[in-house]
Amino acid sequence: MKSKLPIVVCTFICMVFMQHLFAQKTISITGHVISSDKKTALSAVSVEVKGTSNGVTTDNKGNYRIHVSGTNPVLVFSHIGYALQEVRVDSRSVINVTLASNNTKLDEVVVVGYGQVKRRDLTGSVGSVNMGDLEKAPVKSFEDALAGRVAGVTASADDGQPGASVNIVIRGNNSLTQDNSPLYVVDGFPLEDPDNNAINPEEIESIEVLKDASSTAIYGARGANGVILITTKKGKVGKPVINFNSYYGFQQNNKTIPLMSPYEYVKYAEERNPLYADSTYLTDGKTLDDFRNVKGTNLQDSLLGRRPFQNYFLSLSGGSNGTRYTISGSAFNQKGIIIGSGYDRYQGRVRLDQKVNDHLNVGINTNYSNLNQYGTSPALGGNGFYYGNLLYSVWAFRPISGKINEAQDGLESDDADFINVLNGFNPIKTAKNELRKKVSDILSTNAYAEYSFAKYFKLRVTGGLNKVKVRTDAFDNSQTPRGSPLTQTGKDNGVSGSVIYNEATTWLNENTLTFDKKLNASNQLNVLAGFTMQGTNVSSYGAAANHIPNEDLGTSGIDEGVPISINSTSSNYTLASFLGRVNYTFRSRYLFTASFRADGSSKFAPQNRWSYFPSGAIAWRISDENFMKQIKFISNAKVRVSYGSTGNNRVPDYAYLSRISIPASGGYSYDNAPVNASTITTLGNVNLKWETTTQSDVGLDLGVLQERISLVADVYKKVTSNLLLNASVPGSIGFNTALKNIGKVQNEGLELTLNTENVKNKKFGWSSSFNISFNRNKVLALSDGETMRLTTASWNTLTTSNPLYIAQVGKPLALFYGYIWEGNYQYSDFDQNTPGVYTLKKGVASYPVTASTPIQPGFIKYKDLNGDGVINTADATTIGNPNPDFTGGFSNDFRYKNFDLNVFFDFSVGGDVFNANRIIFEGGGYNNGQNMYATYANRWTPDNQNNTYFASNGGGPNSMLYSSRVIEDGSYLKLKTVQLGYNFSSAIIKRIKLSNLRVYVSAQNLYTWTKYQGFDPEVSKFGSSALQPAFDYSVYPYATTVTFGLNVSF
Amino acid sequence: MKRIIISIIVLVSISATSCKKFLDTKPTDFAVPEQYYNTEQQLNEALAGVYSSLTNGSAYGYNMGFLFPIGTDEGFYKLNTSSPIVPNYNIDISDSRVNSTWNALYNGINLANNLLANINKPAMDENARNAIKGEALFLRAYMYFQLVSNWGDVPMLLTPTVDSRKVNNPATPSKDIYAQIIKDMVEAKGLVNDYAVNGTPVHVCKTAVEGMLARVCLKMAGEPLKDVSKYTDARAWADSVIQSHVHSLNPDYKQIFINESADQFDPYKEVMWEIDFYGNNMGSERLGGNWAIYMAVRNVDKSVGYAYGYLGATAYLYNLYGAGDLRRDWAIAPFSYYQNNSPIKVFTPPTDIYTRCSGKWRREYETVFPLSVEVSPTNYPIIRYSDVLLMFAEADNEINGPTEEGYEALNEIRRRAYGLPLTTPAAAVSVVSNISLAASGNSGYLKTANTIPVTITGGGGTDAAASASVSPSTGKVTAISVINPGTNYTSIPTINIGTAWNANTSYLTGTQVFNGKYLYTVTTAGTSTGTPPTQSTGASDPAITGAIFTYAGLTATGTASIGASNVDISGLSQDALRDTIRSERARELCFEGQRKFDLIRWGIFIPRMKEIEANMTATMPGSLKYAVSAYTNVSEKDQLFPIPLKELTLNSALKQNPLWQ
Secondary structure, three states, X not given: OOOOHHHHHHHHHHXXXXXXXXXOOOEEEEEEEEEOOXXXXXXXOEEEEOOOOOEEEOOOOOEEEEEEOOXXXXXXXXXXXXXXXXXXXXXXXXXXXXXXXXXXHHHOXXXXXXXXXXXXXXXXXXXXXXXXXXXXXXXXXXXXHOOXXXXXXXXXXXXXXXXXXXXXXXXXXXXXXXXXXXXXXXXXXXXXXXXXXXXXXXXXXXXXXXXXXXXXXXXXXXXXXXXXXXEEOOOOOEEEEEEEEEXXXXXEXXXXXXXXXXXXXXXXXXXXXXXXXXXXXXXXXXXXXXXOOOOOOOHHHHHEOOEEEEEEEEEEEEEEOOEEEXXXXXXXXXXXXXXXXXXXXXXXXXXXXXXXXXXXXXXXXXXXXXXEEEOOOOOOXXXXXXXXXXXXXXXXXXXXXXXXXXXXXXXXXXXXXXXXXXXXXXXXXXXXXXXXXXXXXXXXXEEEEEEEEXXXXXXXXXXXXXXXXXXXXXXEOOOOOOOOOOOHHHHHHOOEEEEEEEEEEEEEEEEEEEEEEEEEOOEEEEEEEEEEEEEEEEEEEEEEXXXXXXXXXXXXXXXXXXXEEEEEEEEXXXXXXXXXXXXXXXXXXXXXXXXXXXXXXXXXXXXXXXXXXXXXXXXXXXXXXXXXXXXXXXXXXXXXXXXXXXXXXXXXXXXXXXXXXXXXXXXXXXXXXXXXXXXXXXXXXXXXOOEEEEEEEEEEEEEXXXXXXXXXXXXXEEEEEOOEEEEEOOHHHOOOEEEEEOOEEEEEEEEEEEEEEEEEOOOEEEEEEEEXXXXXXXXXXXXXXXXXXXXXXXXXXXXXXXXXXXXXXXXXXXXEEEEOEEEEXXXXXXXXXXXXXXXXXXXXXXXXXXXXXXXXXXXXXXXXXXXXXXXXXXXXEEEXXXXXXXXXXXXXXXXXXXXXXXXXEXXXXXXXXXXXXXXXXXXXXXXXOOOOEHHHHHEOEOOEOOOOEOOOOOOOOHHXXXXXXXXXXXXXXXXXXXXXXXXXXXXXXXXXXXXXXXXXXXXXXXXXXXXXXXXXXXXXXXXXXXXXXXXXXXXXXXXXXXXXXXXXXX | OHHHHHHHHHHHHHHHHHHHXXXXXXXXXXXOHHHOOOOXXXXXXXXXXXXXOOOOOOOOXXXXXXXXXXXXXXXXXXXXXXXXXXXXXXXXXXXXXXXXXXXXXXXXXXXXXXXXXXXXXXXXXXXXXXXXXXXXXXXXXXXXXXHHHHHOOEOOOOOOOOOOOOOOOOOEOHHHHHHHHHHHHHHHHHHOOOHHHHOOOOOOOHHHHHHHHHHHHHHHHOXXXXXXXXXXXXXXXXXXXXXXXXXXXXXXXXXXXXXXXXXXXXXXXXXEEEEOOEOOXXXXXXXXXXXXXXXXXXXXXXXXXXXXXXXXXXXXXXXHOOOOOOOHHHHEOOEEEHHHOOOOEEEOOOOOOOOOEEOOOOHHHOOOOOOOXXXXXXXXXXXXXXXXXXXXXXXXXXXXXXXXXXXHHHHHHHHHHOXXXXXXXXXXXXXXXXXXXXXXXXXXXXXXXXXXXXXXXXXXXXXXXXXXXXXXXOOOEEXXXXXXXXXXXXXXXXXXXXXXXXXXXXXXXXXXXXXXXXXXXXXXXXXXOOOOOOOOOOEOOHHHHOOEEEEEEEOOOEEEEEEEEEOOOOOOOHHHHHHHHHHHHHHXXXXXXXXXXXXXXXXXXXXXXXXXHHHHHHHOOHHHHHHHHHHHHOOHHHHOOOOOHHHHHHOOOOOOOHHHO
16 A cells, blocks of 8 residues: 555656646547556556547556547546546546455446456346455365355265365256256357366356356257356466465365264174074174173275375466467376275466457467376165165174184285175275276367457357367276176176276357447447357267286276277267347436347257247336435345246257167067067157246345445246256056156245445454345255156165155155154063064054064154054155255455454254265165164164164164155355465565565365264265255275465466 | 357357258167168067067066066975065065066067067068067067956056156056057967977967967956956867867976076976076077076085075875876975985985975076086976867856866876876876885994985885985985886885895995895905895905805985876766866966966965965974965965056056055
């Protein structure tokens, strides 16, 4: 501030002085424009004579020359990101101006579809991510830090695996069976399923989230799930700047699950199967008491550990003579907390913008990323047995062997114990040896030419290419569960491996024409029209083999094995669109937006190819009305209303066609000689069309005390109809499912964002940002006549036919479904006619157990809903709701002298989580030597007649494993990001010839407040599936990250 | 400004026209039905597709080949479970397996409909076209036959499904479905090849179609249609097969099933049509079937073949067999595997009937190695010539009462069952039916011996042979099994267990011999003298006995019983012959998926099941009593499956079968 003062004073004195010197006539004025904060020249500042169309812009050095005439001319200086400034000429010929950078957020420019507007002029609901805050999180991708940043946006990871996908959903799930993820537009390139890890978050200038129909309809058939616009940083005019950012730190698991001690374990084994336990543990005269105070093995300690985490980023940027450039590159290495897993990224970007002449600007922006995700996934998915998952073997492993004094490392020598006793496999060996690797090469490039003509017109032509190559390797050597000669699959298949390449190429051409004119003092018009074309080709090819003789060769050796499959697929689709938008502003208080997009997609049959998506919005800036000007403390008030329709085209290519396939695995054998057999695998639907979402939104933007407090509130209602539903069809037509436009879903909600500057003075500053969202979704209709849809969770062969989720008309998309748990059967429920023989009293409901095991005291008890005395499928009901009541985030920025501190919380309240781990590890499973969670020590016994945990072997039938017993409240408050930084003072920096130097310590996932008993309530084993949320079984635990970082600029 | 607008209009119109082309992409990775069925090759692929729809787990791979037909008077589901499952008669209308089989059959029907709709598309040899068309027609009719006999009135769709919105298809009355089945099968009969042209029973041949027509007609003549006029047709179709002389009985009953397991085709062409399973699913092809794994004798040892043994034989079936009927100990395995976990067969004592399970298909005969633990290449016979003979006898008896022709058809099967020449009349056999083990003696057998010979001498007969099991854990003989009941035994023969001591014989170390009530192990090799060992402890003196015989224990002894059976049947009343044929069908065709179907069409399903319930309750050992529940549960409604809940929910034109409502 001190250094700015003389300039401001000088300018002021000049102005006053010059006012008296010149009379009014046509004069030439020159000057220099600099920015207030950095004292650098500002180029491309618009300099206009107020009330005329006479205007120029400053050159690269910030100089301008303009001819003015008339009485008391006033020059208007404007530039994006700076406050507009009006200066009376008052006969001066040299006017130097310092533009103050915006301190009101209203003048911030917000990127919207095919353009940008000032926040002041926004008519739609657009959330901006505070990049300053987001950058404080040490993460590899913006996705990892997006949760809680923007109202209405939920971003939850499947689990804690490095590179695990993050499910980003904007304003609730629209679609039951199709993809609900938003459309990503990276520097203008719309991509449906990009790998967001390809983008280094340090290169992102801004992230905008388009939420309502008015802002997303310009993306038509792909806009229904919302749109996330990502803009990368552009070089700034000035001398070359070199930035070096780096951090180094570590990750550590933040939770382990307590397991039974050796004593409790042996005690339980005795109850469960005395025959087994006696012969295994109570050998050589040992008694249970001998196991007291023996320290047991806990494999969680061996598998999970502290691992390094590091990132290096170097960039060079600058600009002069109409050229702006930035070149950057980064290396990121993350080792996962499970042995042998991790994620690496090597990435580089070149961006060049060139002004060719006054009319033509061109530019290119290219990013290349090499991504390497590796390590076994503990959550298998699919219908294996529950004991195939990695963490099963970790938790289930006996804490002690029969020989008390034997070394308890539980590793190399214990293979047989894992395989024969647990049906599992040594998890340390699995993690070390199972090769699961995914290497992606992603190249995306974007070029544009922008031609301005006839004053108000701008033609922009862009071309883009996005090429993704992914190589997926899997190799199971003889030290893995699939390849070990000790296991059944290993015996059958030997060492096996596969390599699969996937390629996807998307190209894009967009042509837009913008007309932007201030018609007169009170009317401003901005019209956009465009035509775009996009095409995608995908292909995959690969091979798998087993009985590979030389395992040392890894996947290179699969050619020597016995081939089992060759994979080769390809497909393509094209999209052509016409789009248009009109923004009309009347007296800068009444804002109107209408947009329209026509999309034609090759995914649909010719008669349904085209679809049209209109939208409209009105906004009223009340605060600019005269009657409001009296109310001084209100600095901004705007009401927005929008309505429109958007689409979702996430159907497989050619879904309208029936498919004939000749699978290599199929065929029919005549005379022991298999021949090819063709079958019709999919029933096409020529009537297939887009899923359509209509959305209405009413919003209020309110700013108080010069925007020190600002509030954004939105209520919305979305109705998605013609759902692209993989609908059940009656088997009698020869198929089980067919894609149909059927069903309806509604989402409605409220979003609030509150930004405040709590304290603002020279030494100390504190600002905070709070947002909260409430979304309620509901199924309005399913397939014809279908009132509910049950969905199974595939994690365990024993429960494949038991549904866990229900989607019911009038209820949320997914609710948990199963039996209501009522504790345990107690002695009072039984008659005892002969000593030790208990038979259930008349009227006490029972479930069928096998004939040899009638219900005993201590057995698990379920509610007999219909009161018929028998607990069976008719008693299954809704037992939990995975949908949170509300979610949000709370960010705080503190500044004290040269220190800065950012603290960010993220929360979700009211959603349930299904903790399937507890089915297996609280008295479940069927392997005698299996250890249990420590909680199960409190099981029912004749001496401990409680209602919490059922007695040994009292878990009831497998068909009733899904009960409210293992449904837990998944509410949480996470201290997600904390960063404490220190900026070295300019005096020190100058001495060591730097322009900026900052050091910091930063932490991610620091602490979670939750009642959830598993690793973390933010869990979704089934990924983004809208029908199967919040399921936990053997997932990758989350890590706490702590890093030490350095930002240097030269 | 004008120029700009004009150029925009031009640009837009150019792009609009080129758009149509631009958006008209073509699939690169699959064929669509409209562009398929163009060549003979493609018709053949489509036909293989129809056949293959009968191989998956919902069809003969598991549900139809194993699970659905059991739970009858001949066999029970041998898994102690309370879970709802078809053979326990405790399913509800949402049963997933009933649903999946329904879907699989209709899926196959739709494939056949597509093939038939396009059958005339390619230019090709008309005979080849006819064969494809005939097989497709037959397969569709066969699948409808399965639907109508298991579910009753069901939707009948005879054209390809093209519109996923046409879901509400009402049920066609059973009568009309049967009429269509007969019509299609008759047409198919005129189109398909003769067995000789096909060379194997995998492609459907003319005589197989005729045999199946006989089965369809018998079903129509019985419950629930009771169109007794169809007996005449059934007799005629069966007779047509017999008169063709294409098929004959394999003189060795067990060889039929060994061939199925070994992936060989019966040289006597007794198997007329079978579902072909292939391989062990260890390469890229996955064409094995699960059914044989579930049915074969329980064993987790992979070298003999992993199997569940989930099909237990009832005492009712066991006792249906007359003494000397060779089919009994083949169809019902007289052994289990030692601890279910080794290649060692342990004979089941004659007194223990209930623990036996189906032994018709034995994994030890499979020829595709390594043996898979999940699938088997064993083929599933749908119709055999012996079935045709029995159907002929049954229809003939219903129309004419007992006739010579009817008796001859039945007796041919019975003679084979007793190992006698097929066409030579045979009145009766007298055989060694059982050998029971004495409670005394019996110790000291080598635990590694596993099986030791049993000699049968005297009794006036010939050829009887038996074998005894030695327990690997106790060294005692546990059971004796009659391997061959022999012929013409008139008195009880003498049984010697193990090898008797012989004079002047060279003995190797480790052999065991008995002399009288003592058992000896040769501890030093040598040639025996004329003096046998007689000591009851320690080793013998080599100077006296030649080799050294060390006392091992007491010889086990057994007692044979002989039994007689009538072979040829004659002189029965119509009712008695009917009963005999019904029992003969169980003896001959047990575990081949026919019994439930038979009992239902005869209208005796529920009474017979209740009879078995009483029988089991009275005689079953406690450890197997859980199996009774199926027979308690079964009721009238179980003569049909419920229409699957999913179908009912989505097809509003369909109603649930009345008893399942």
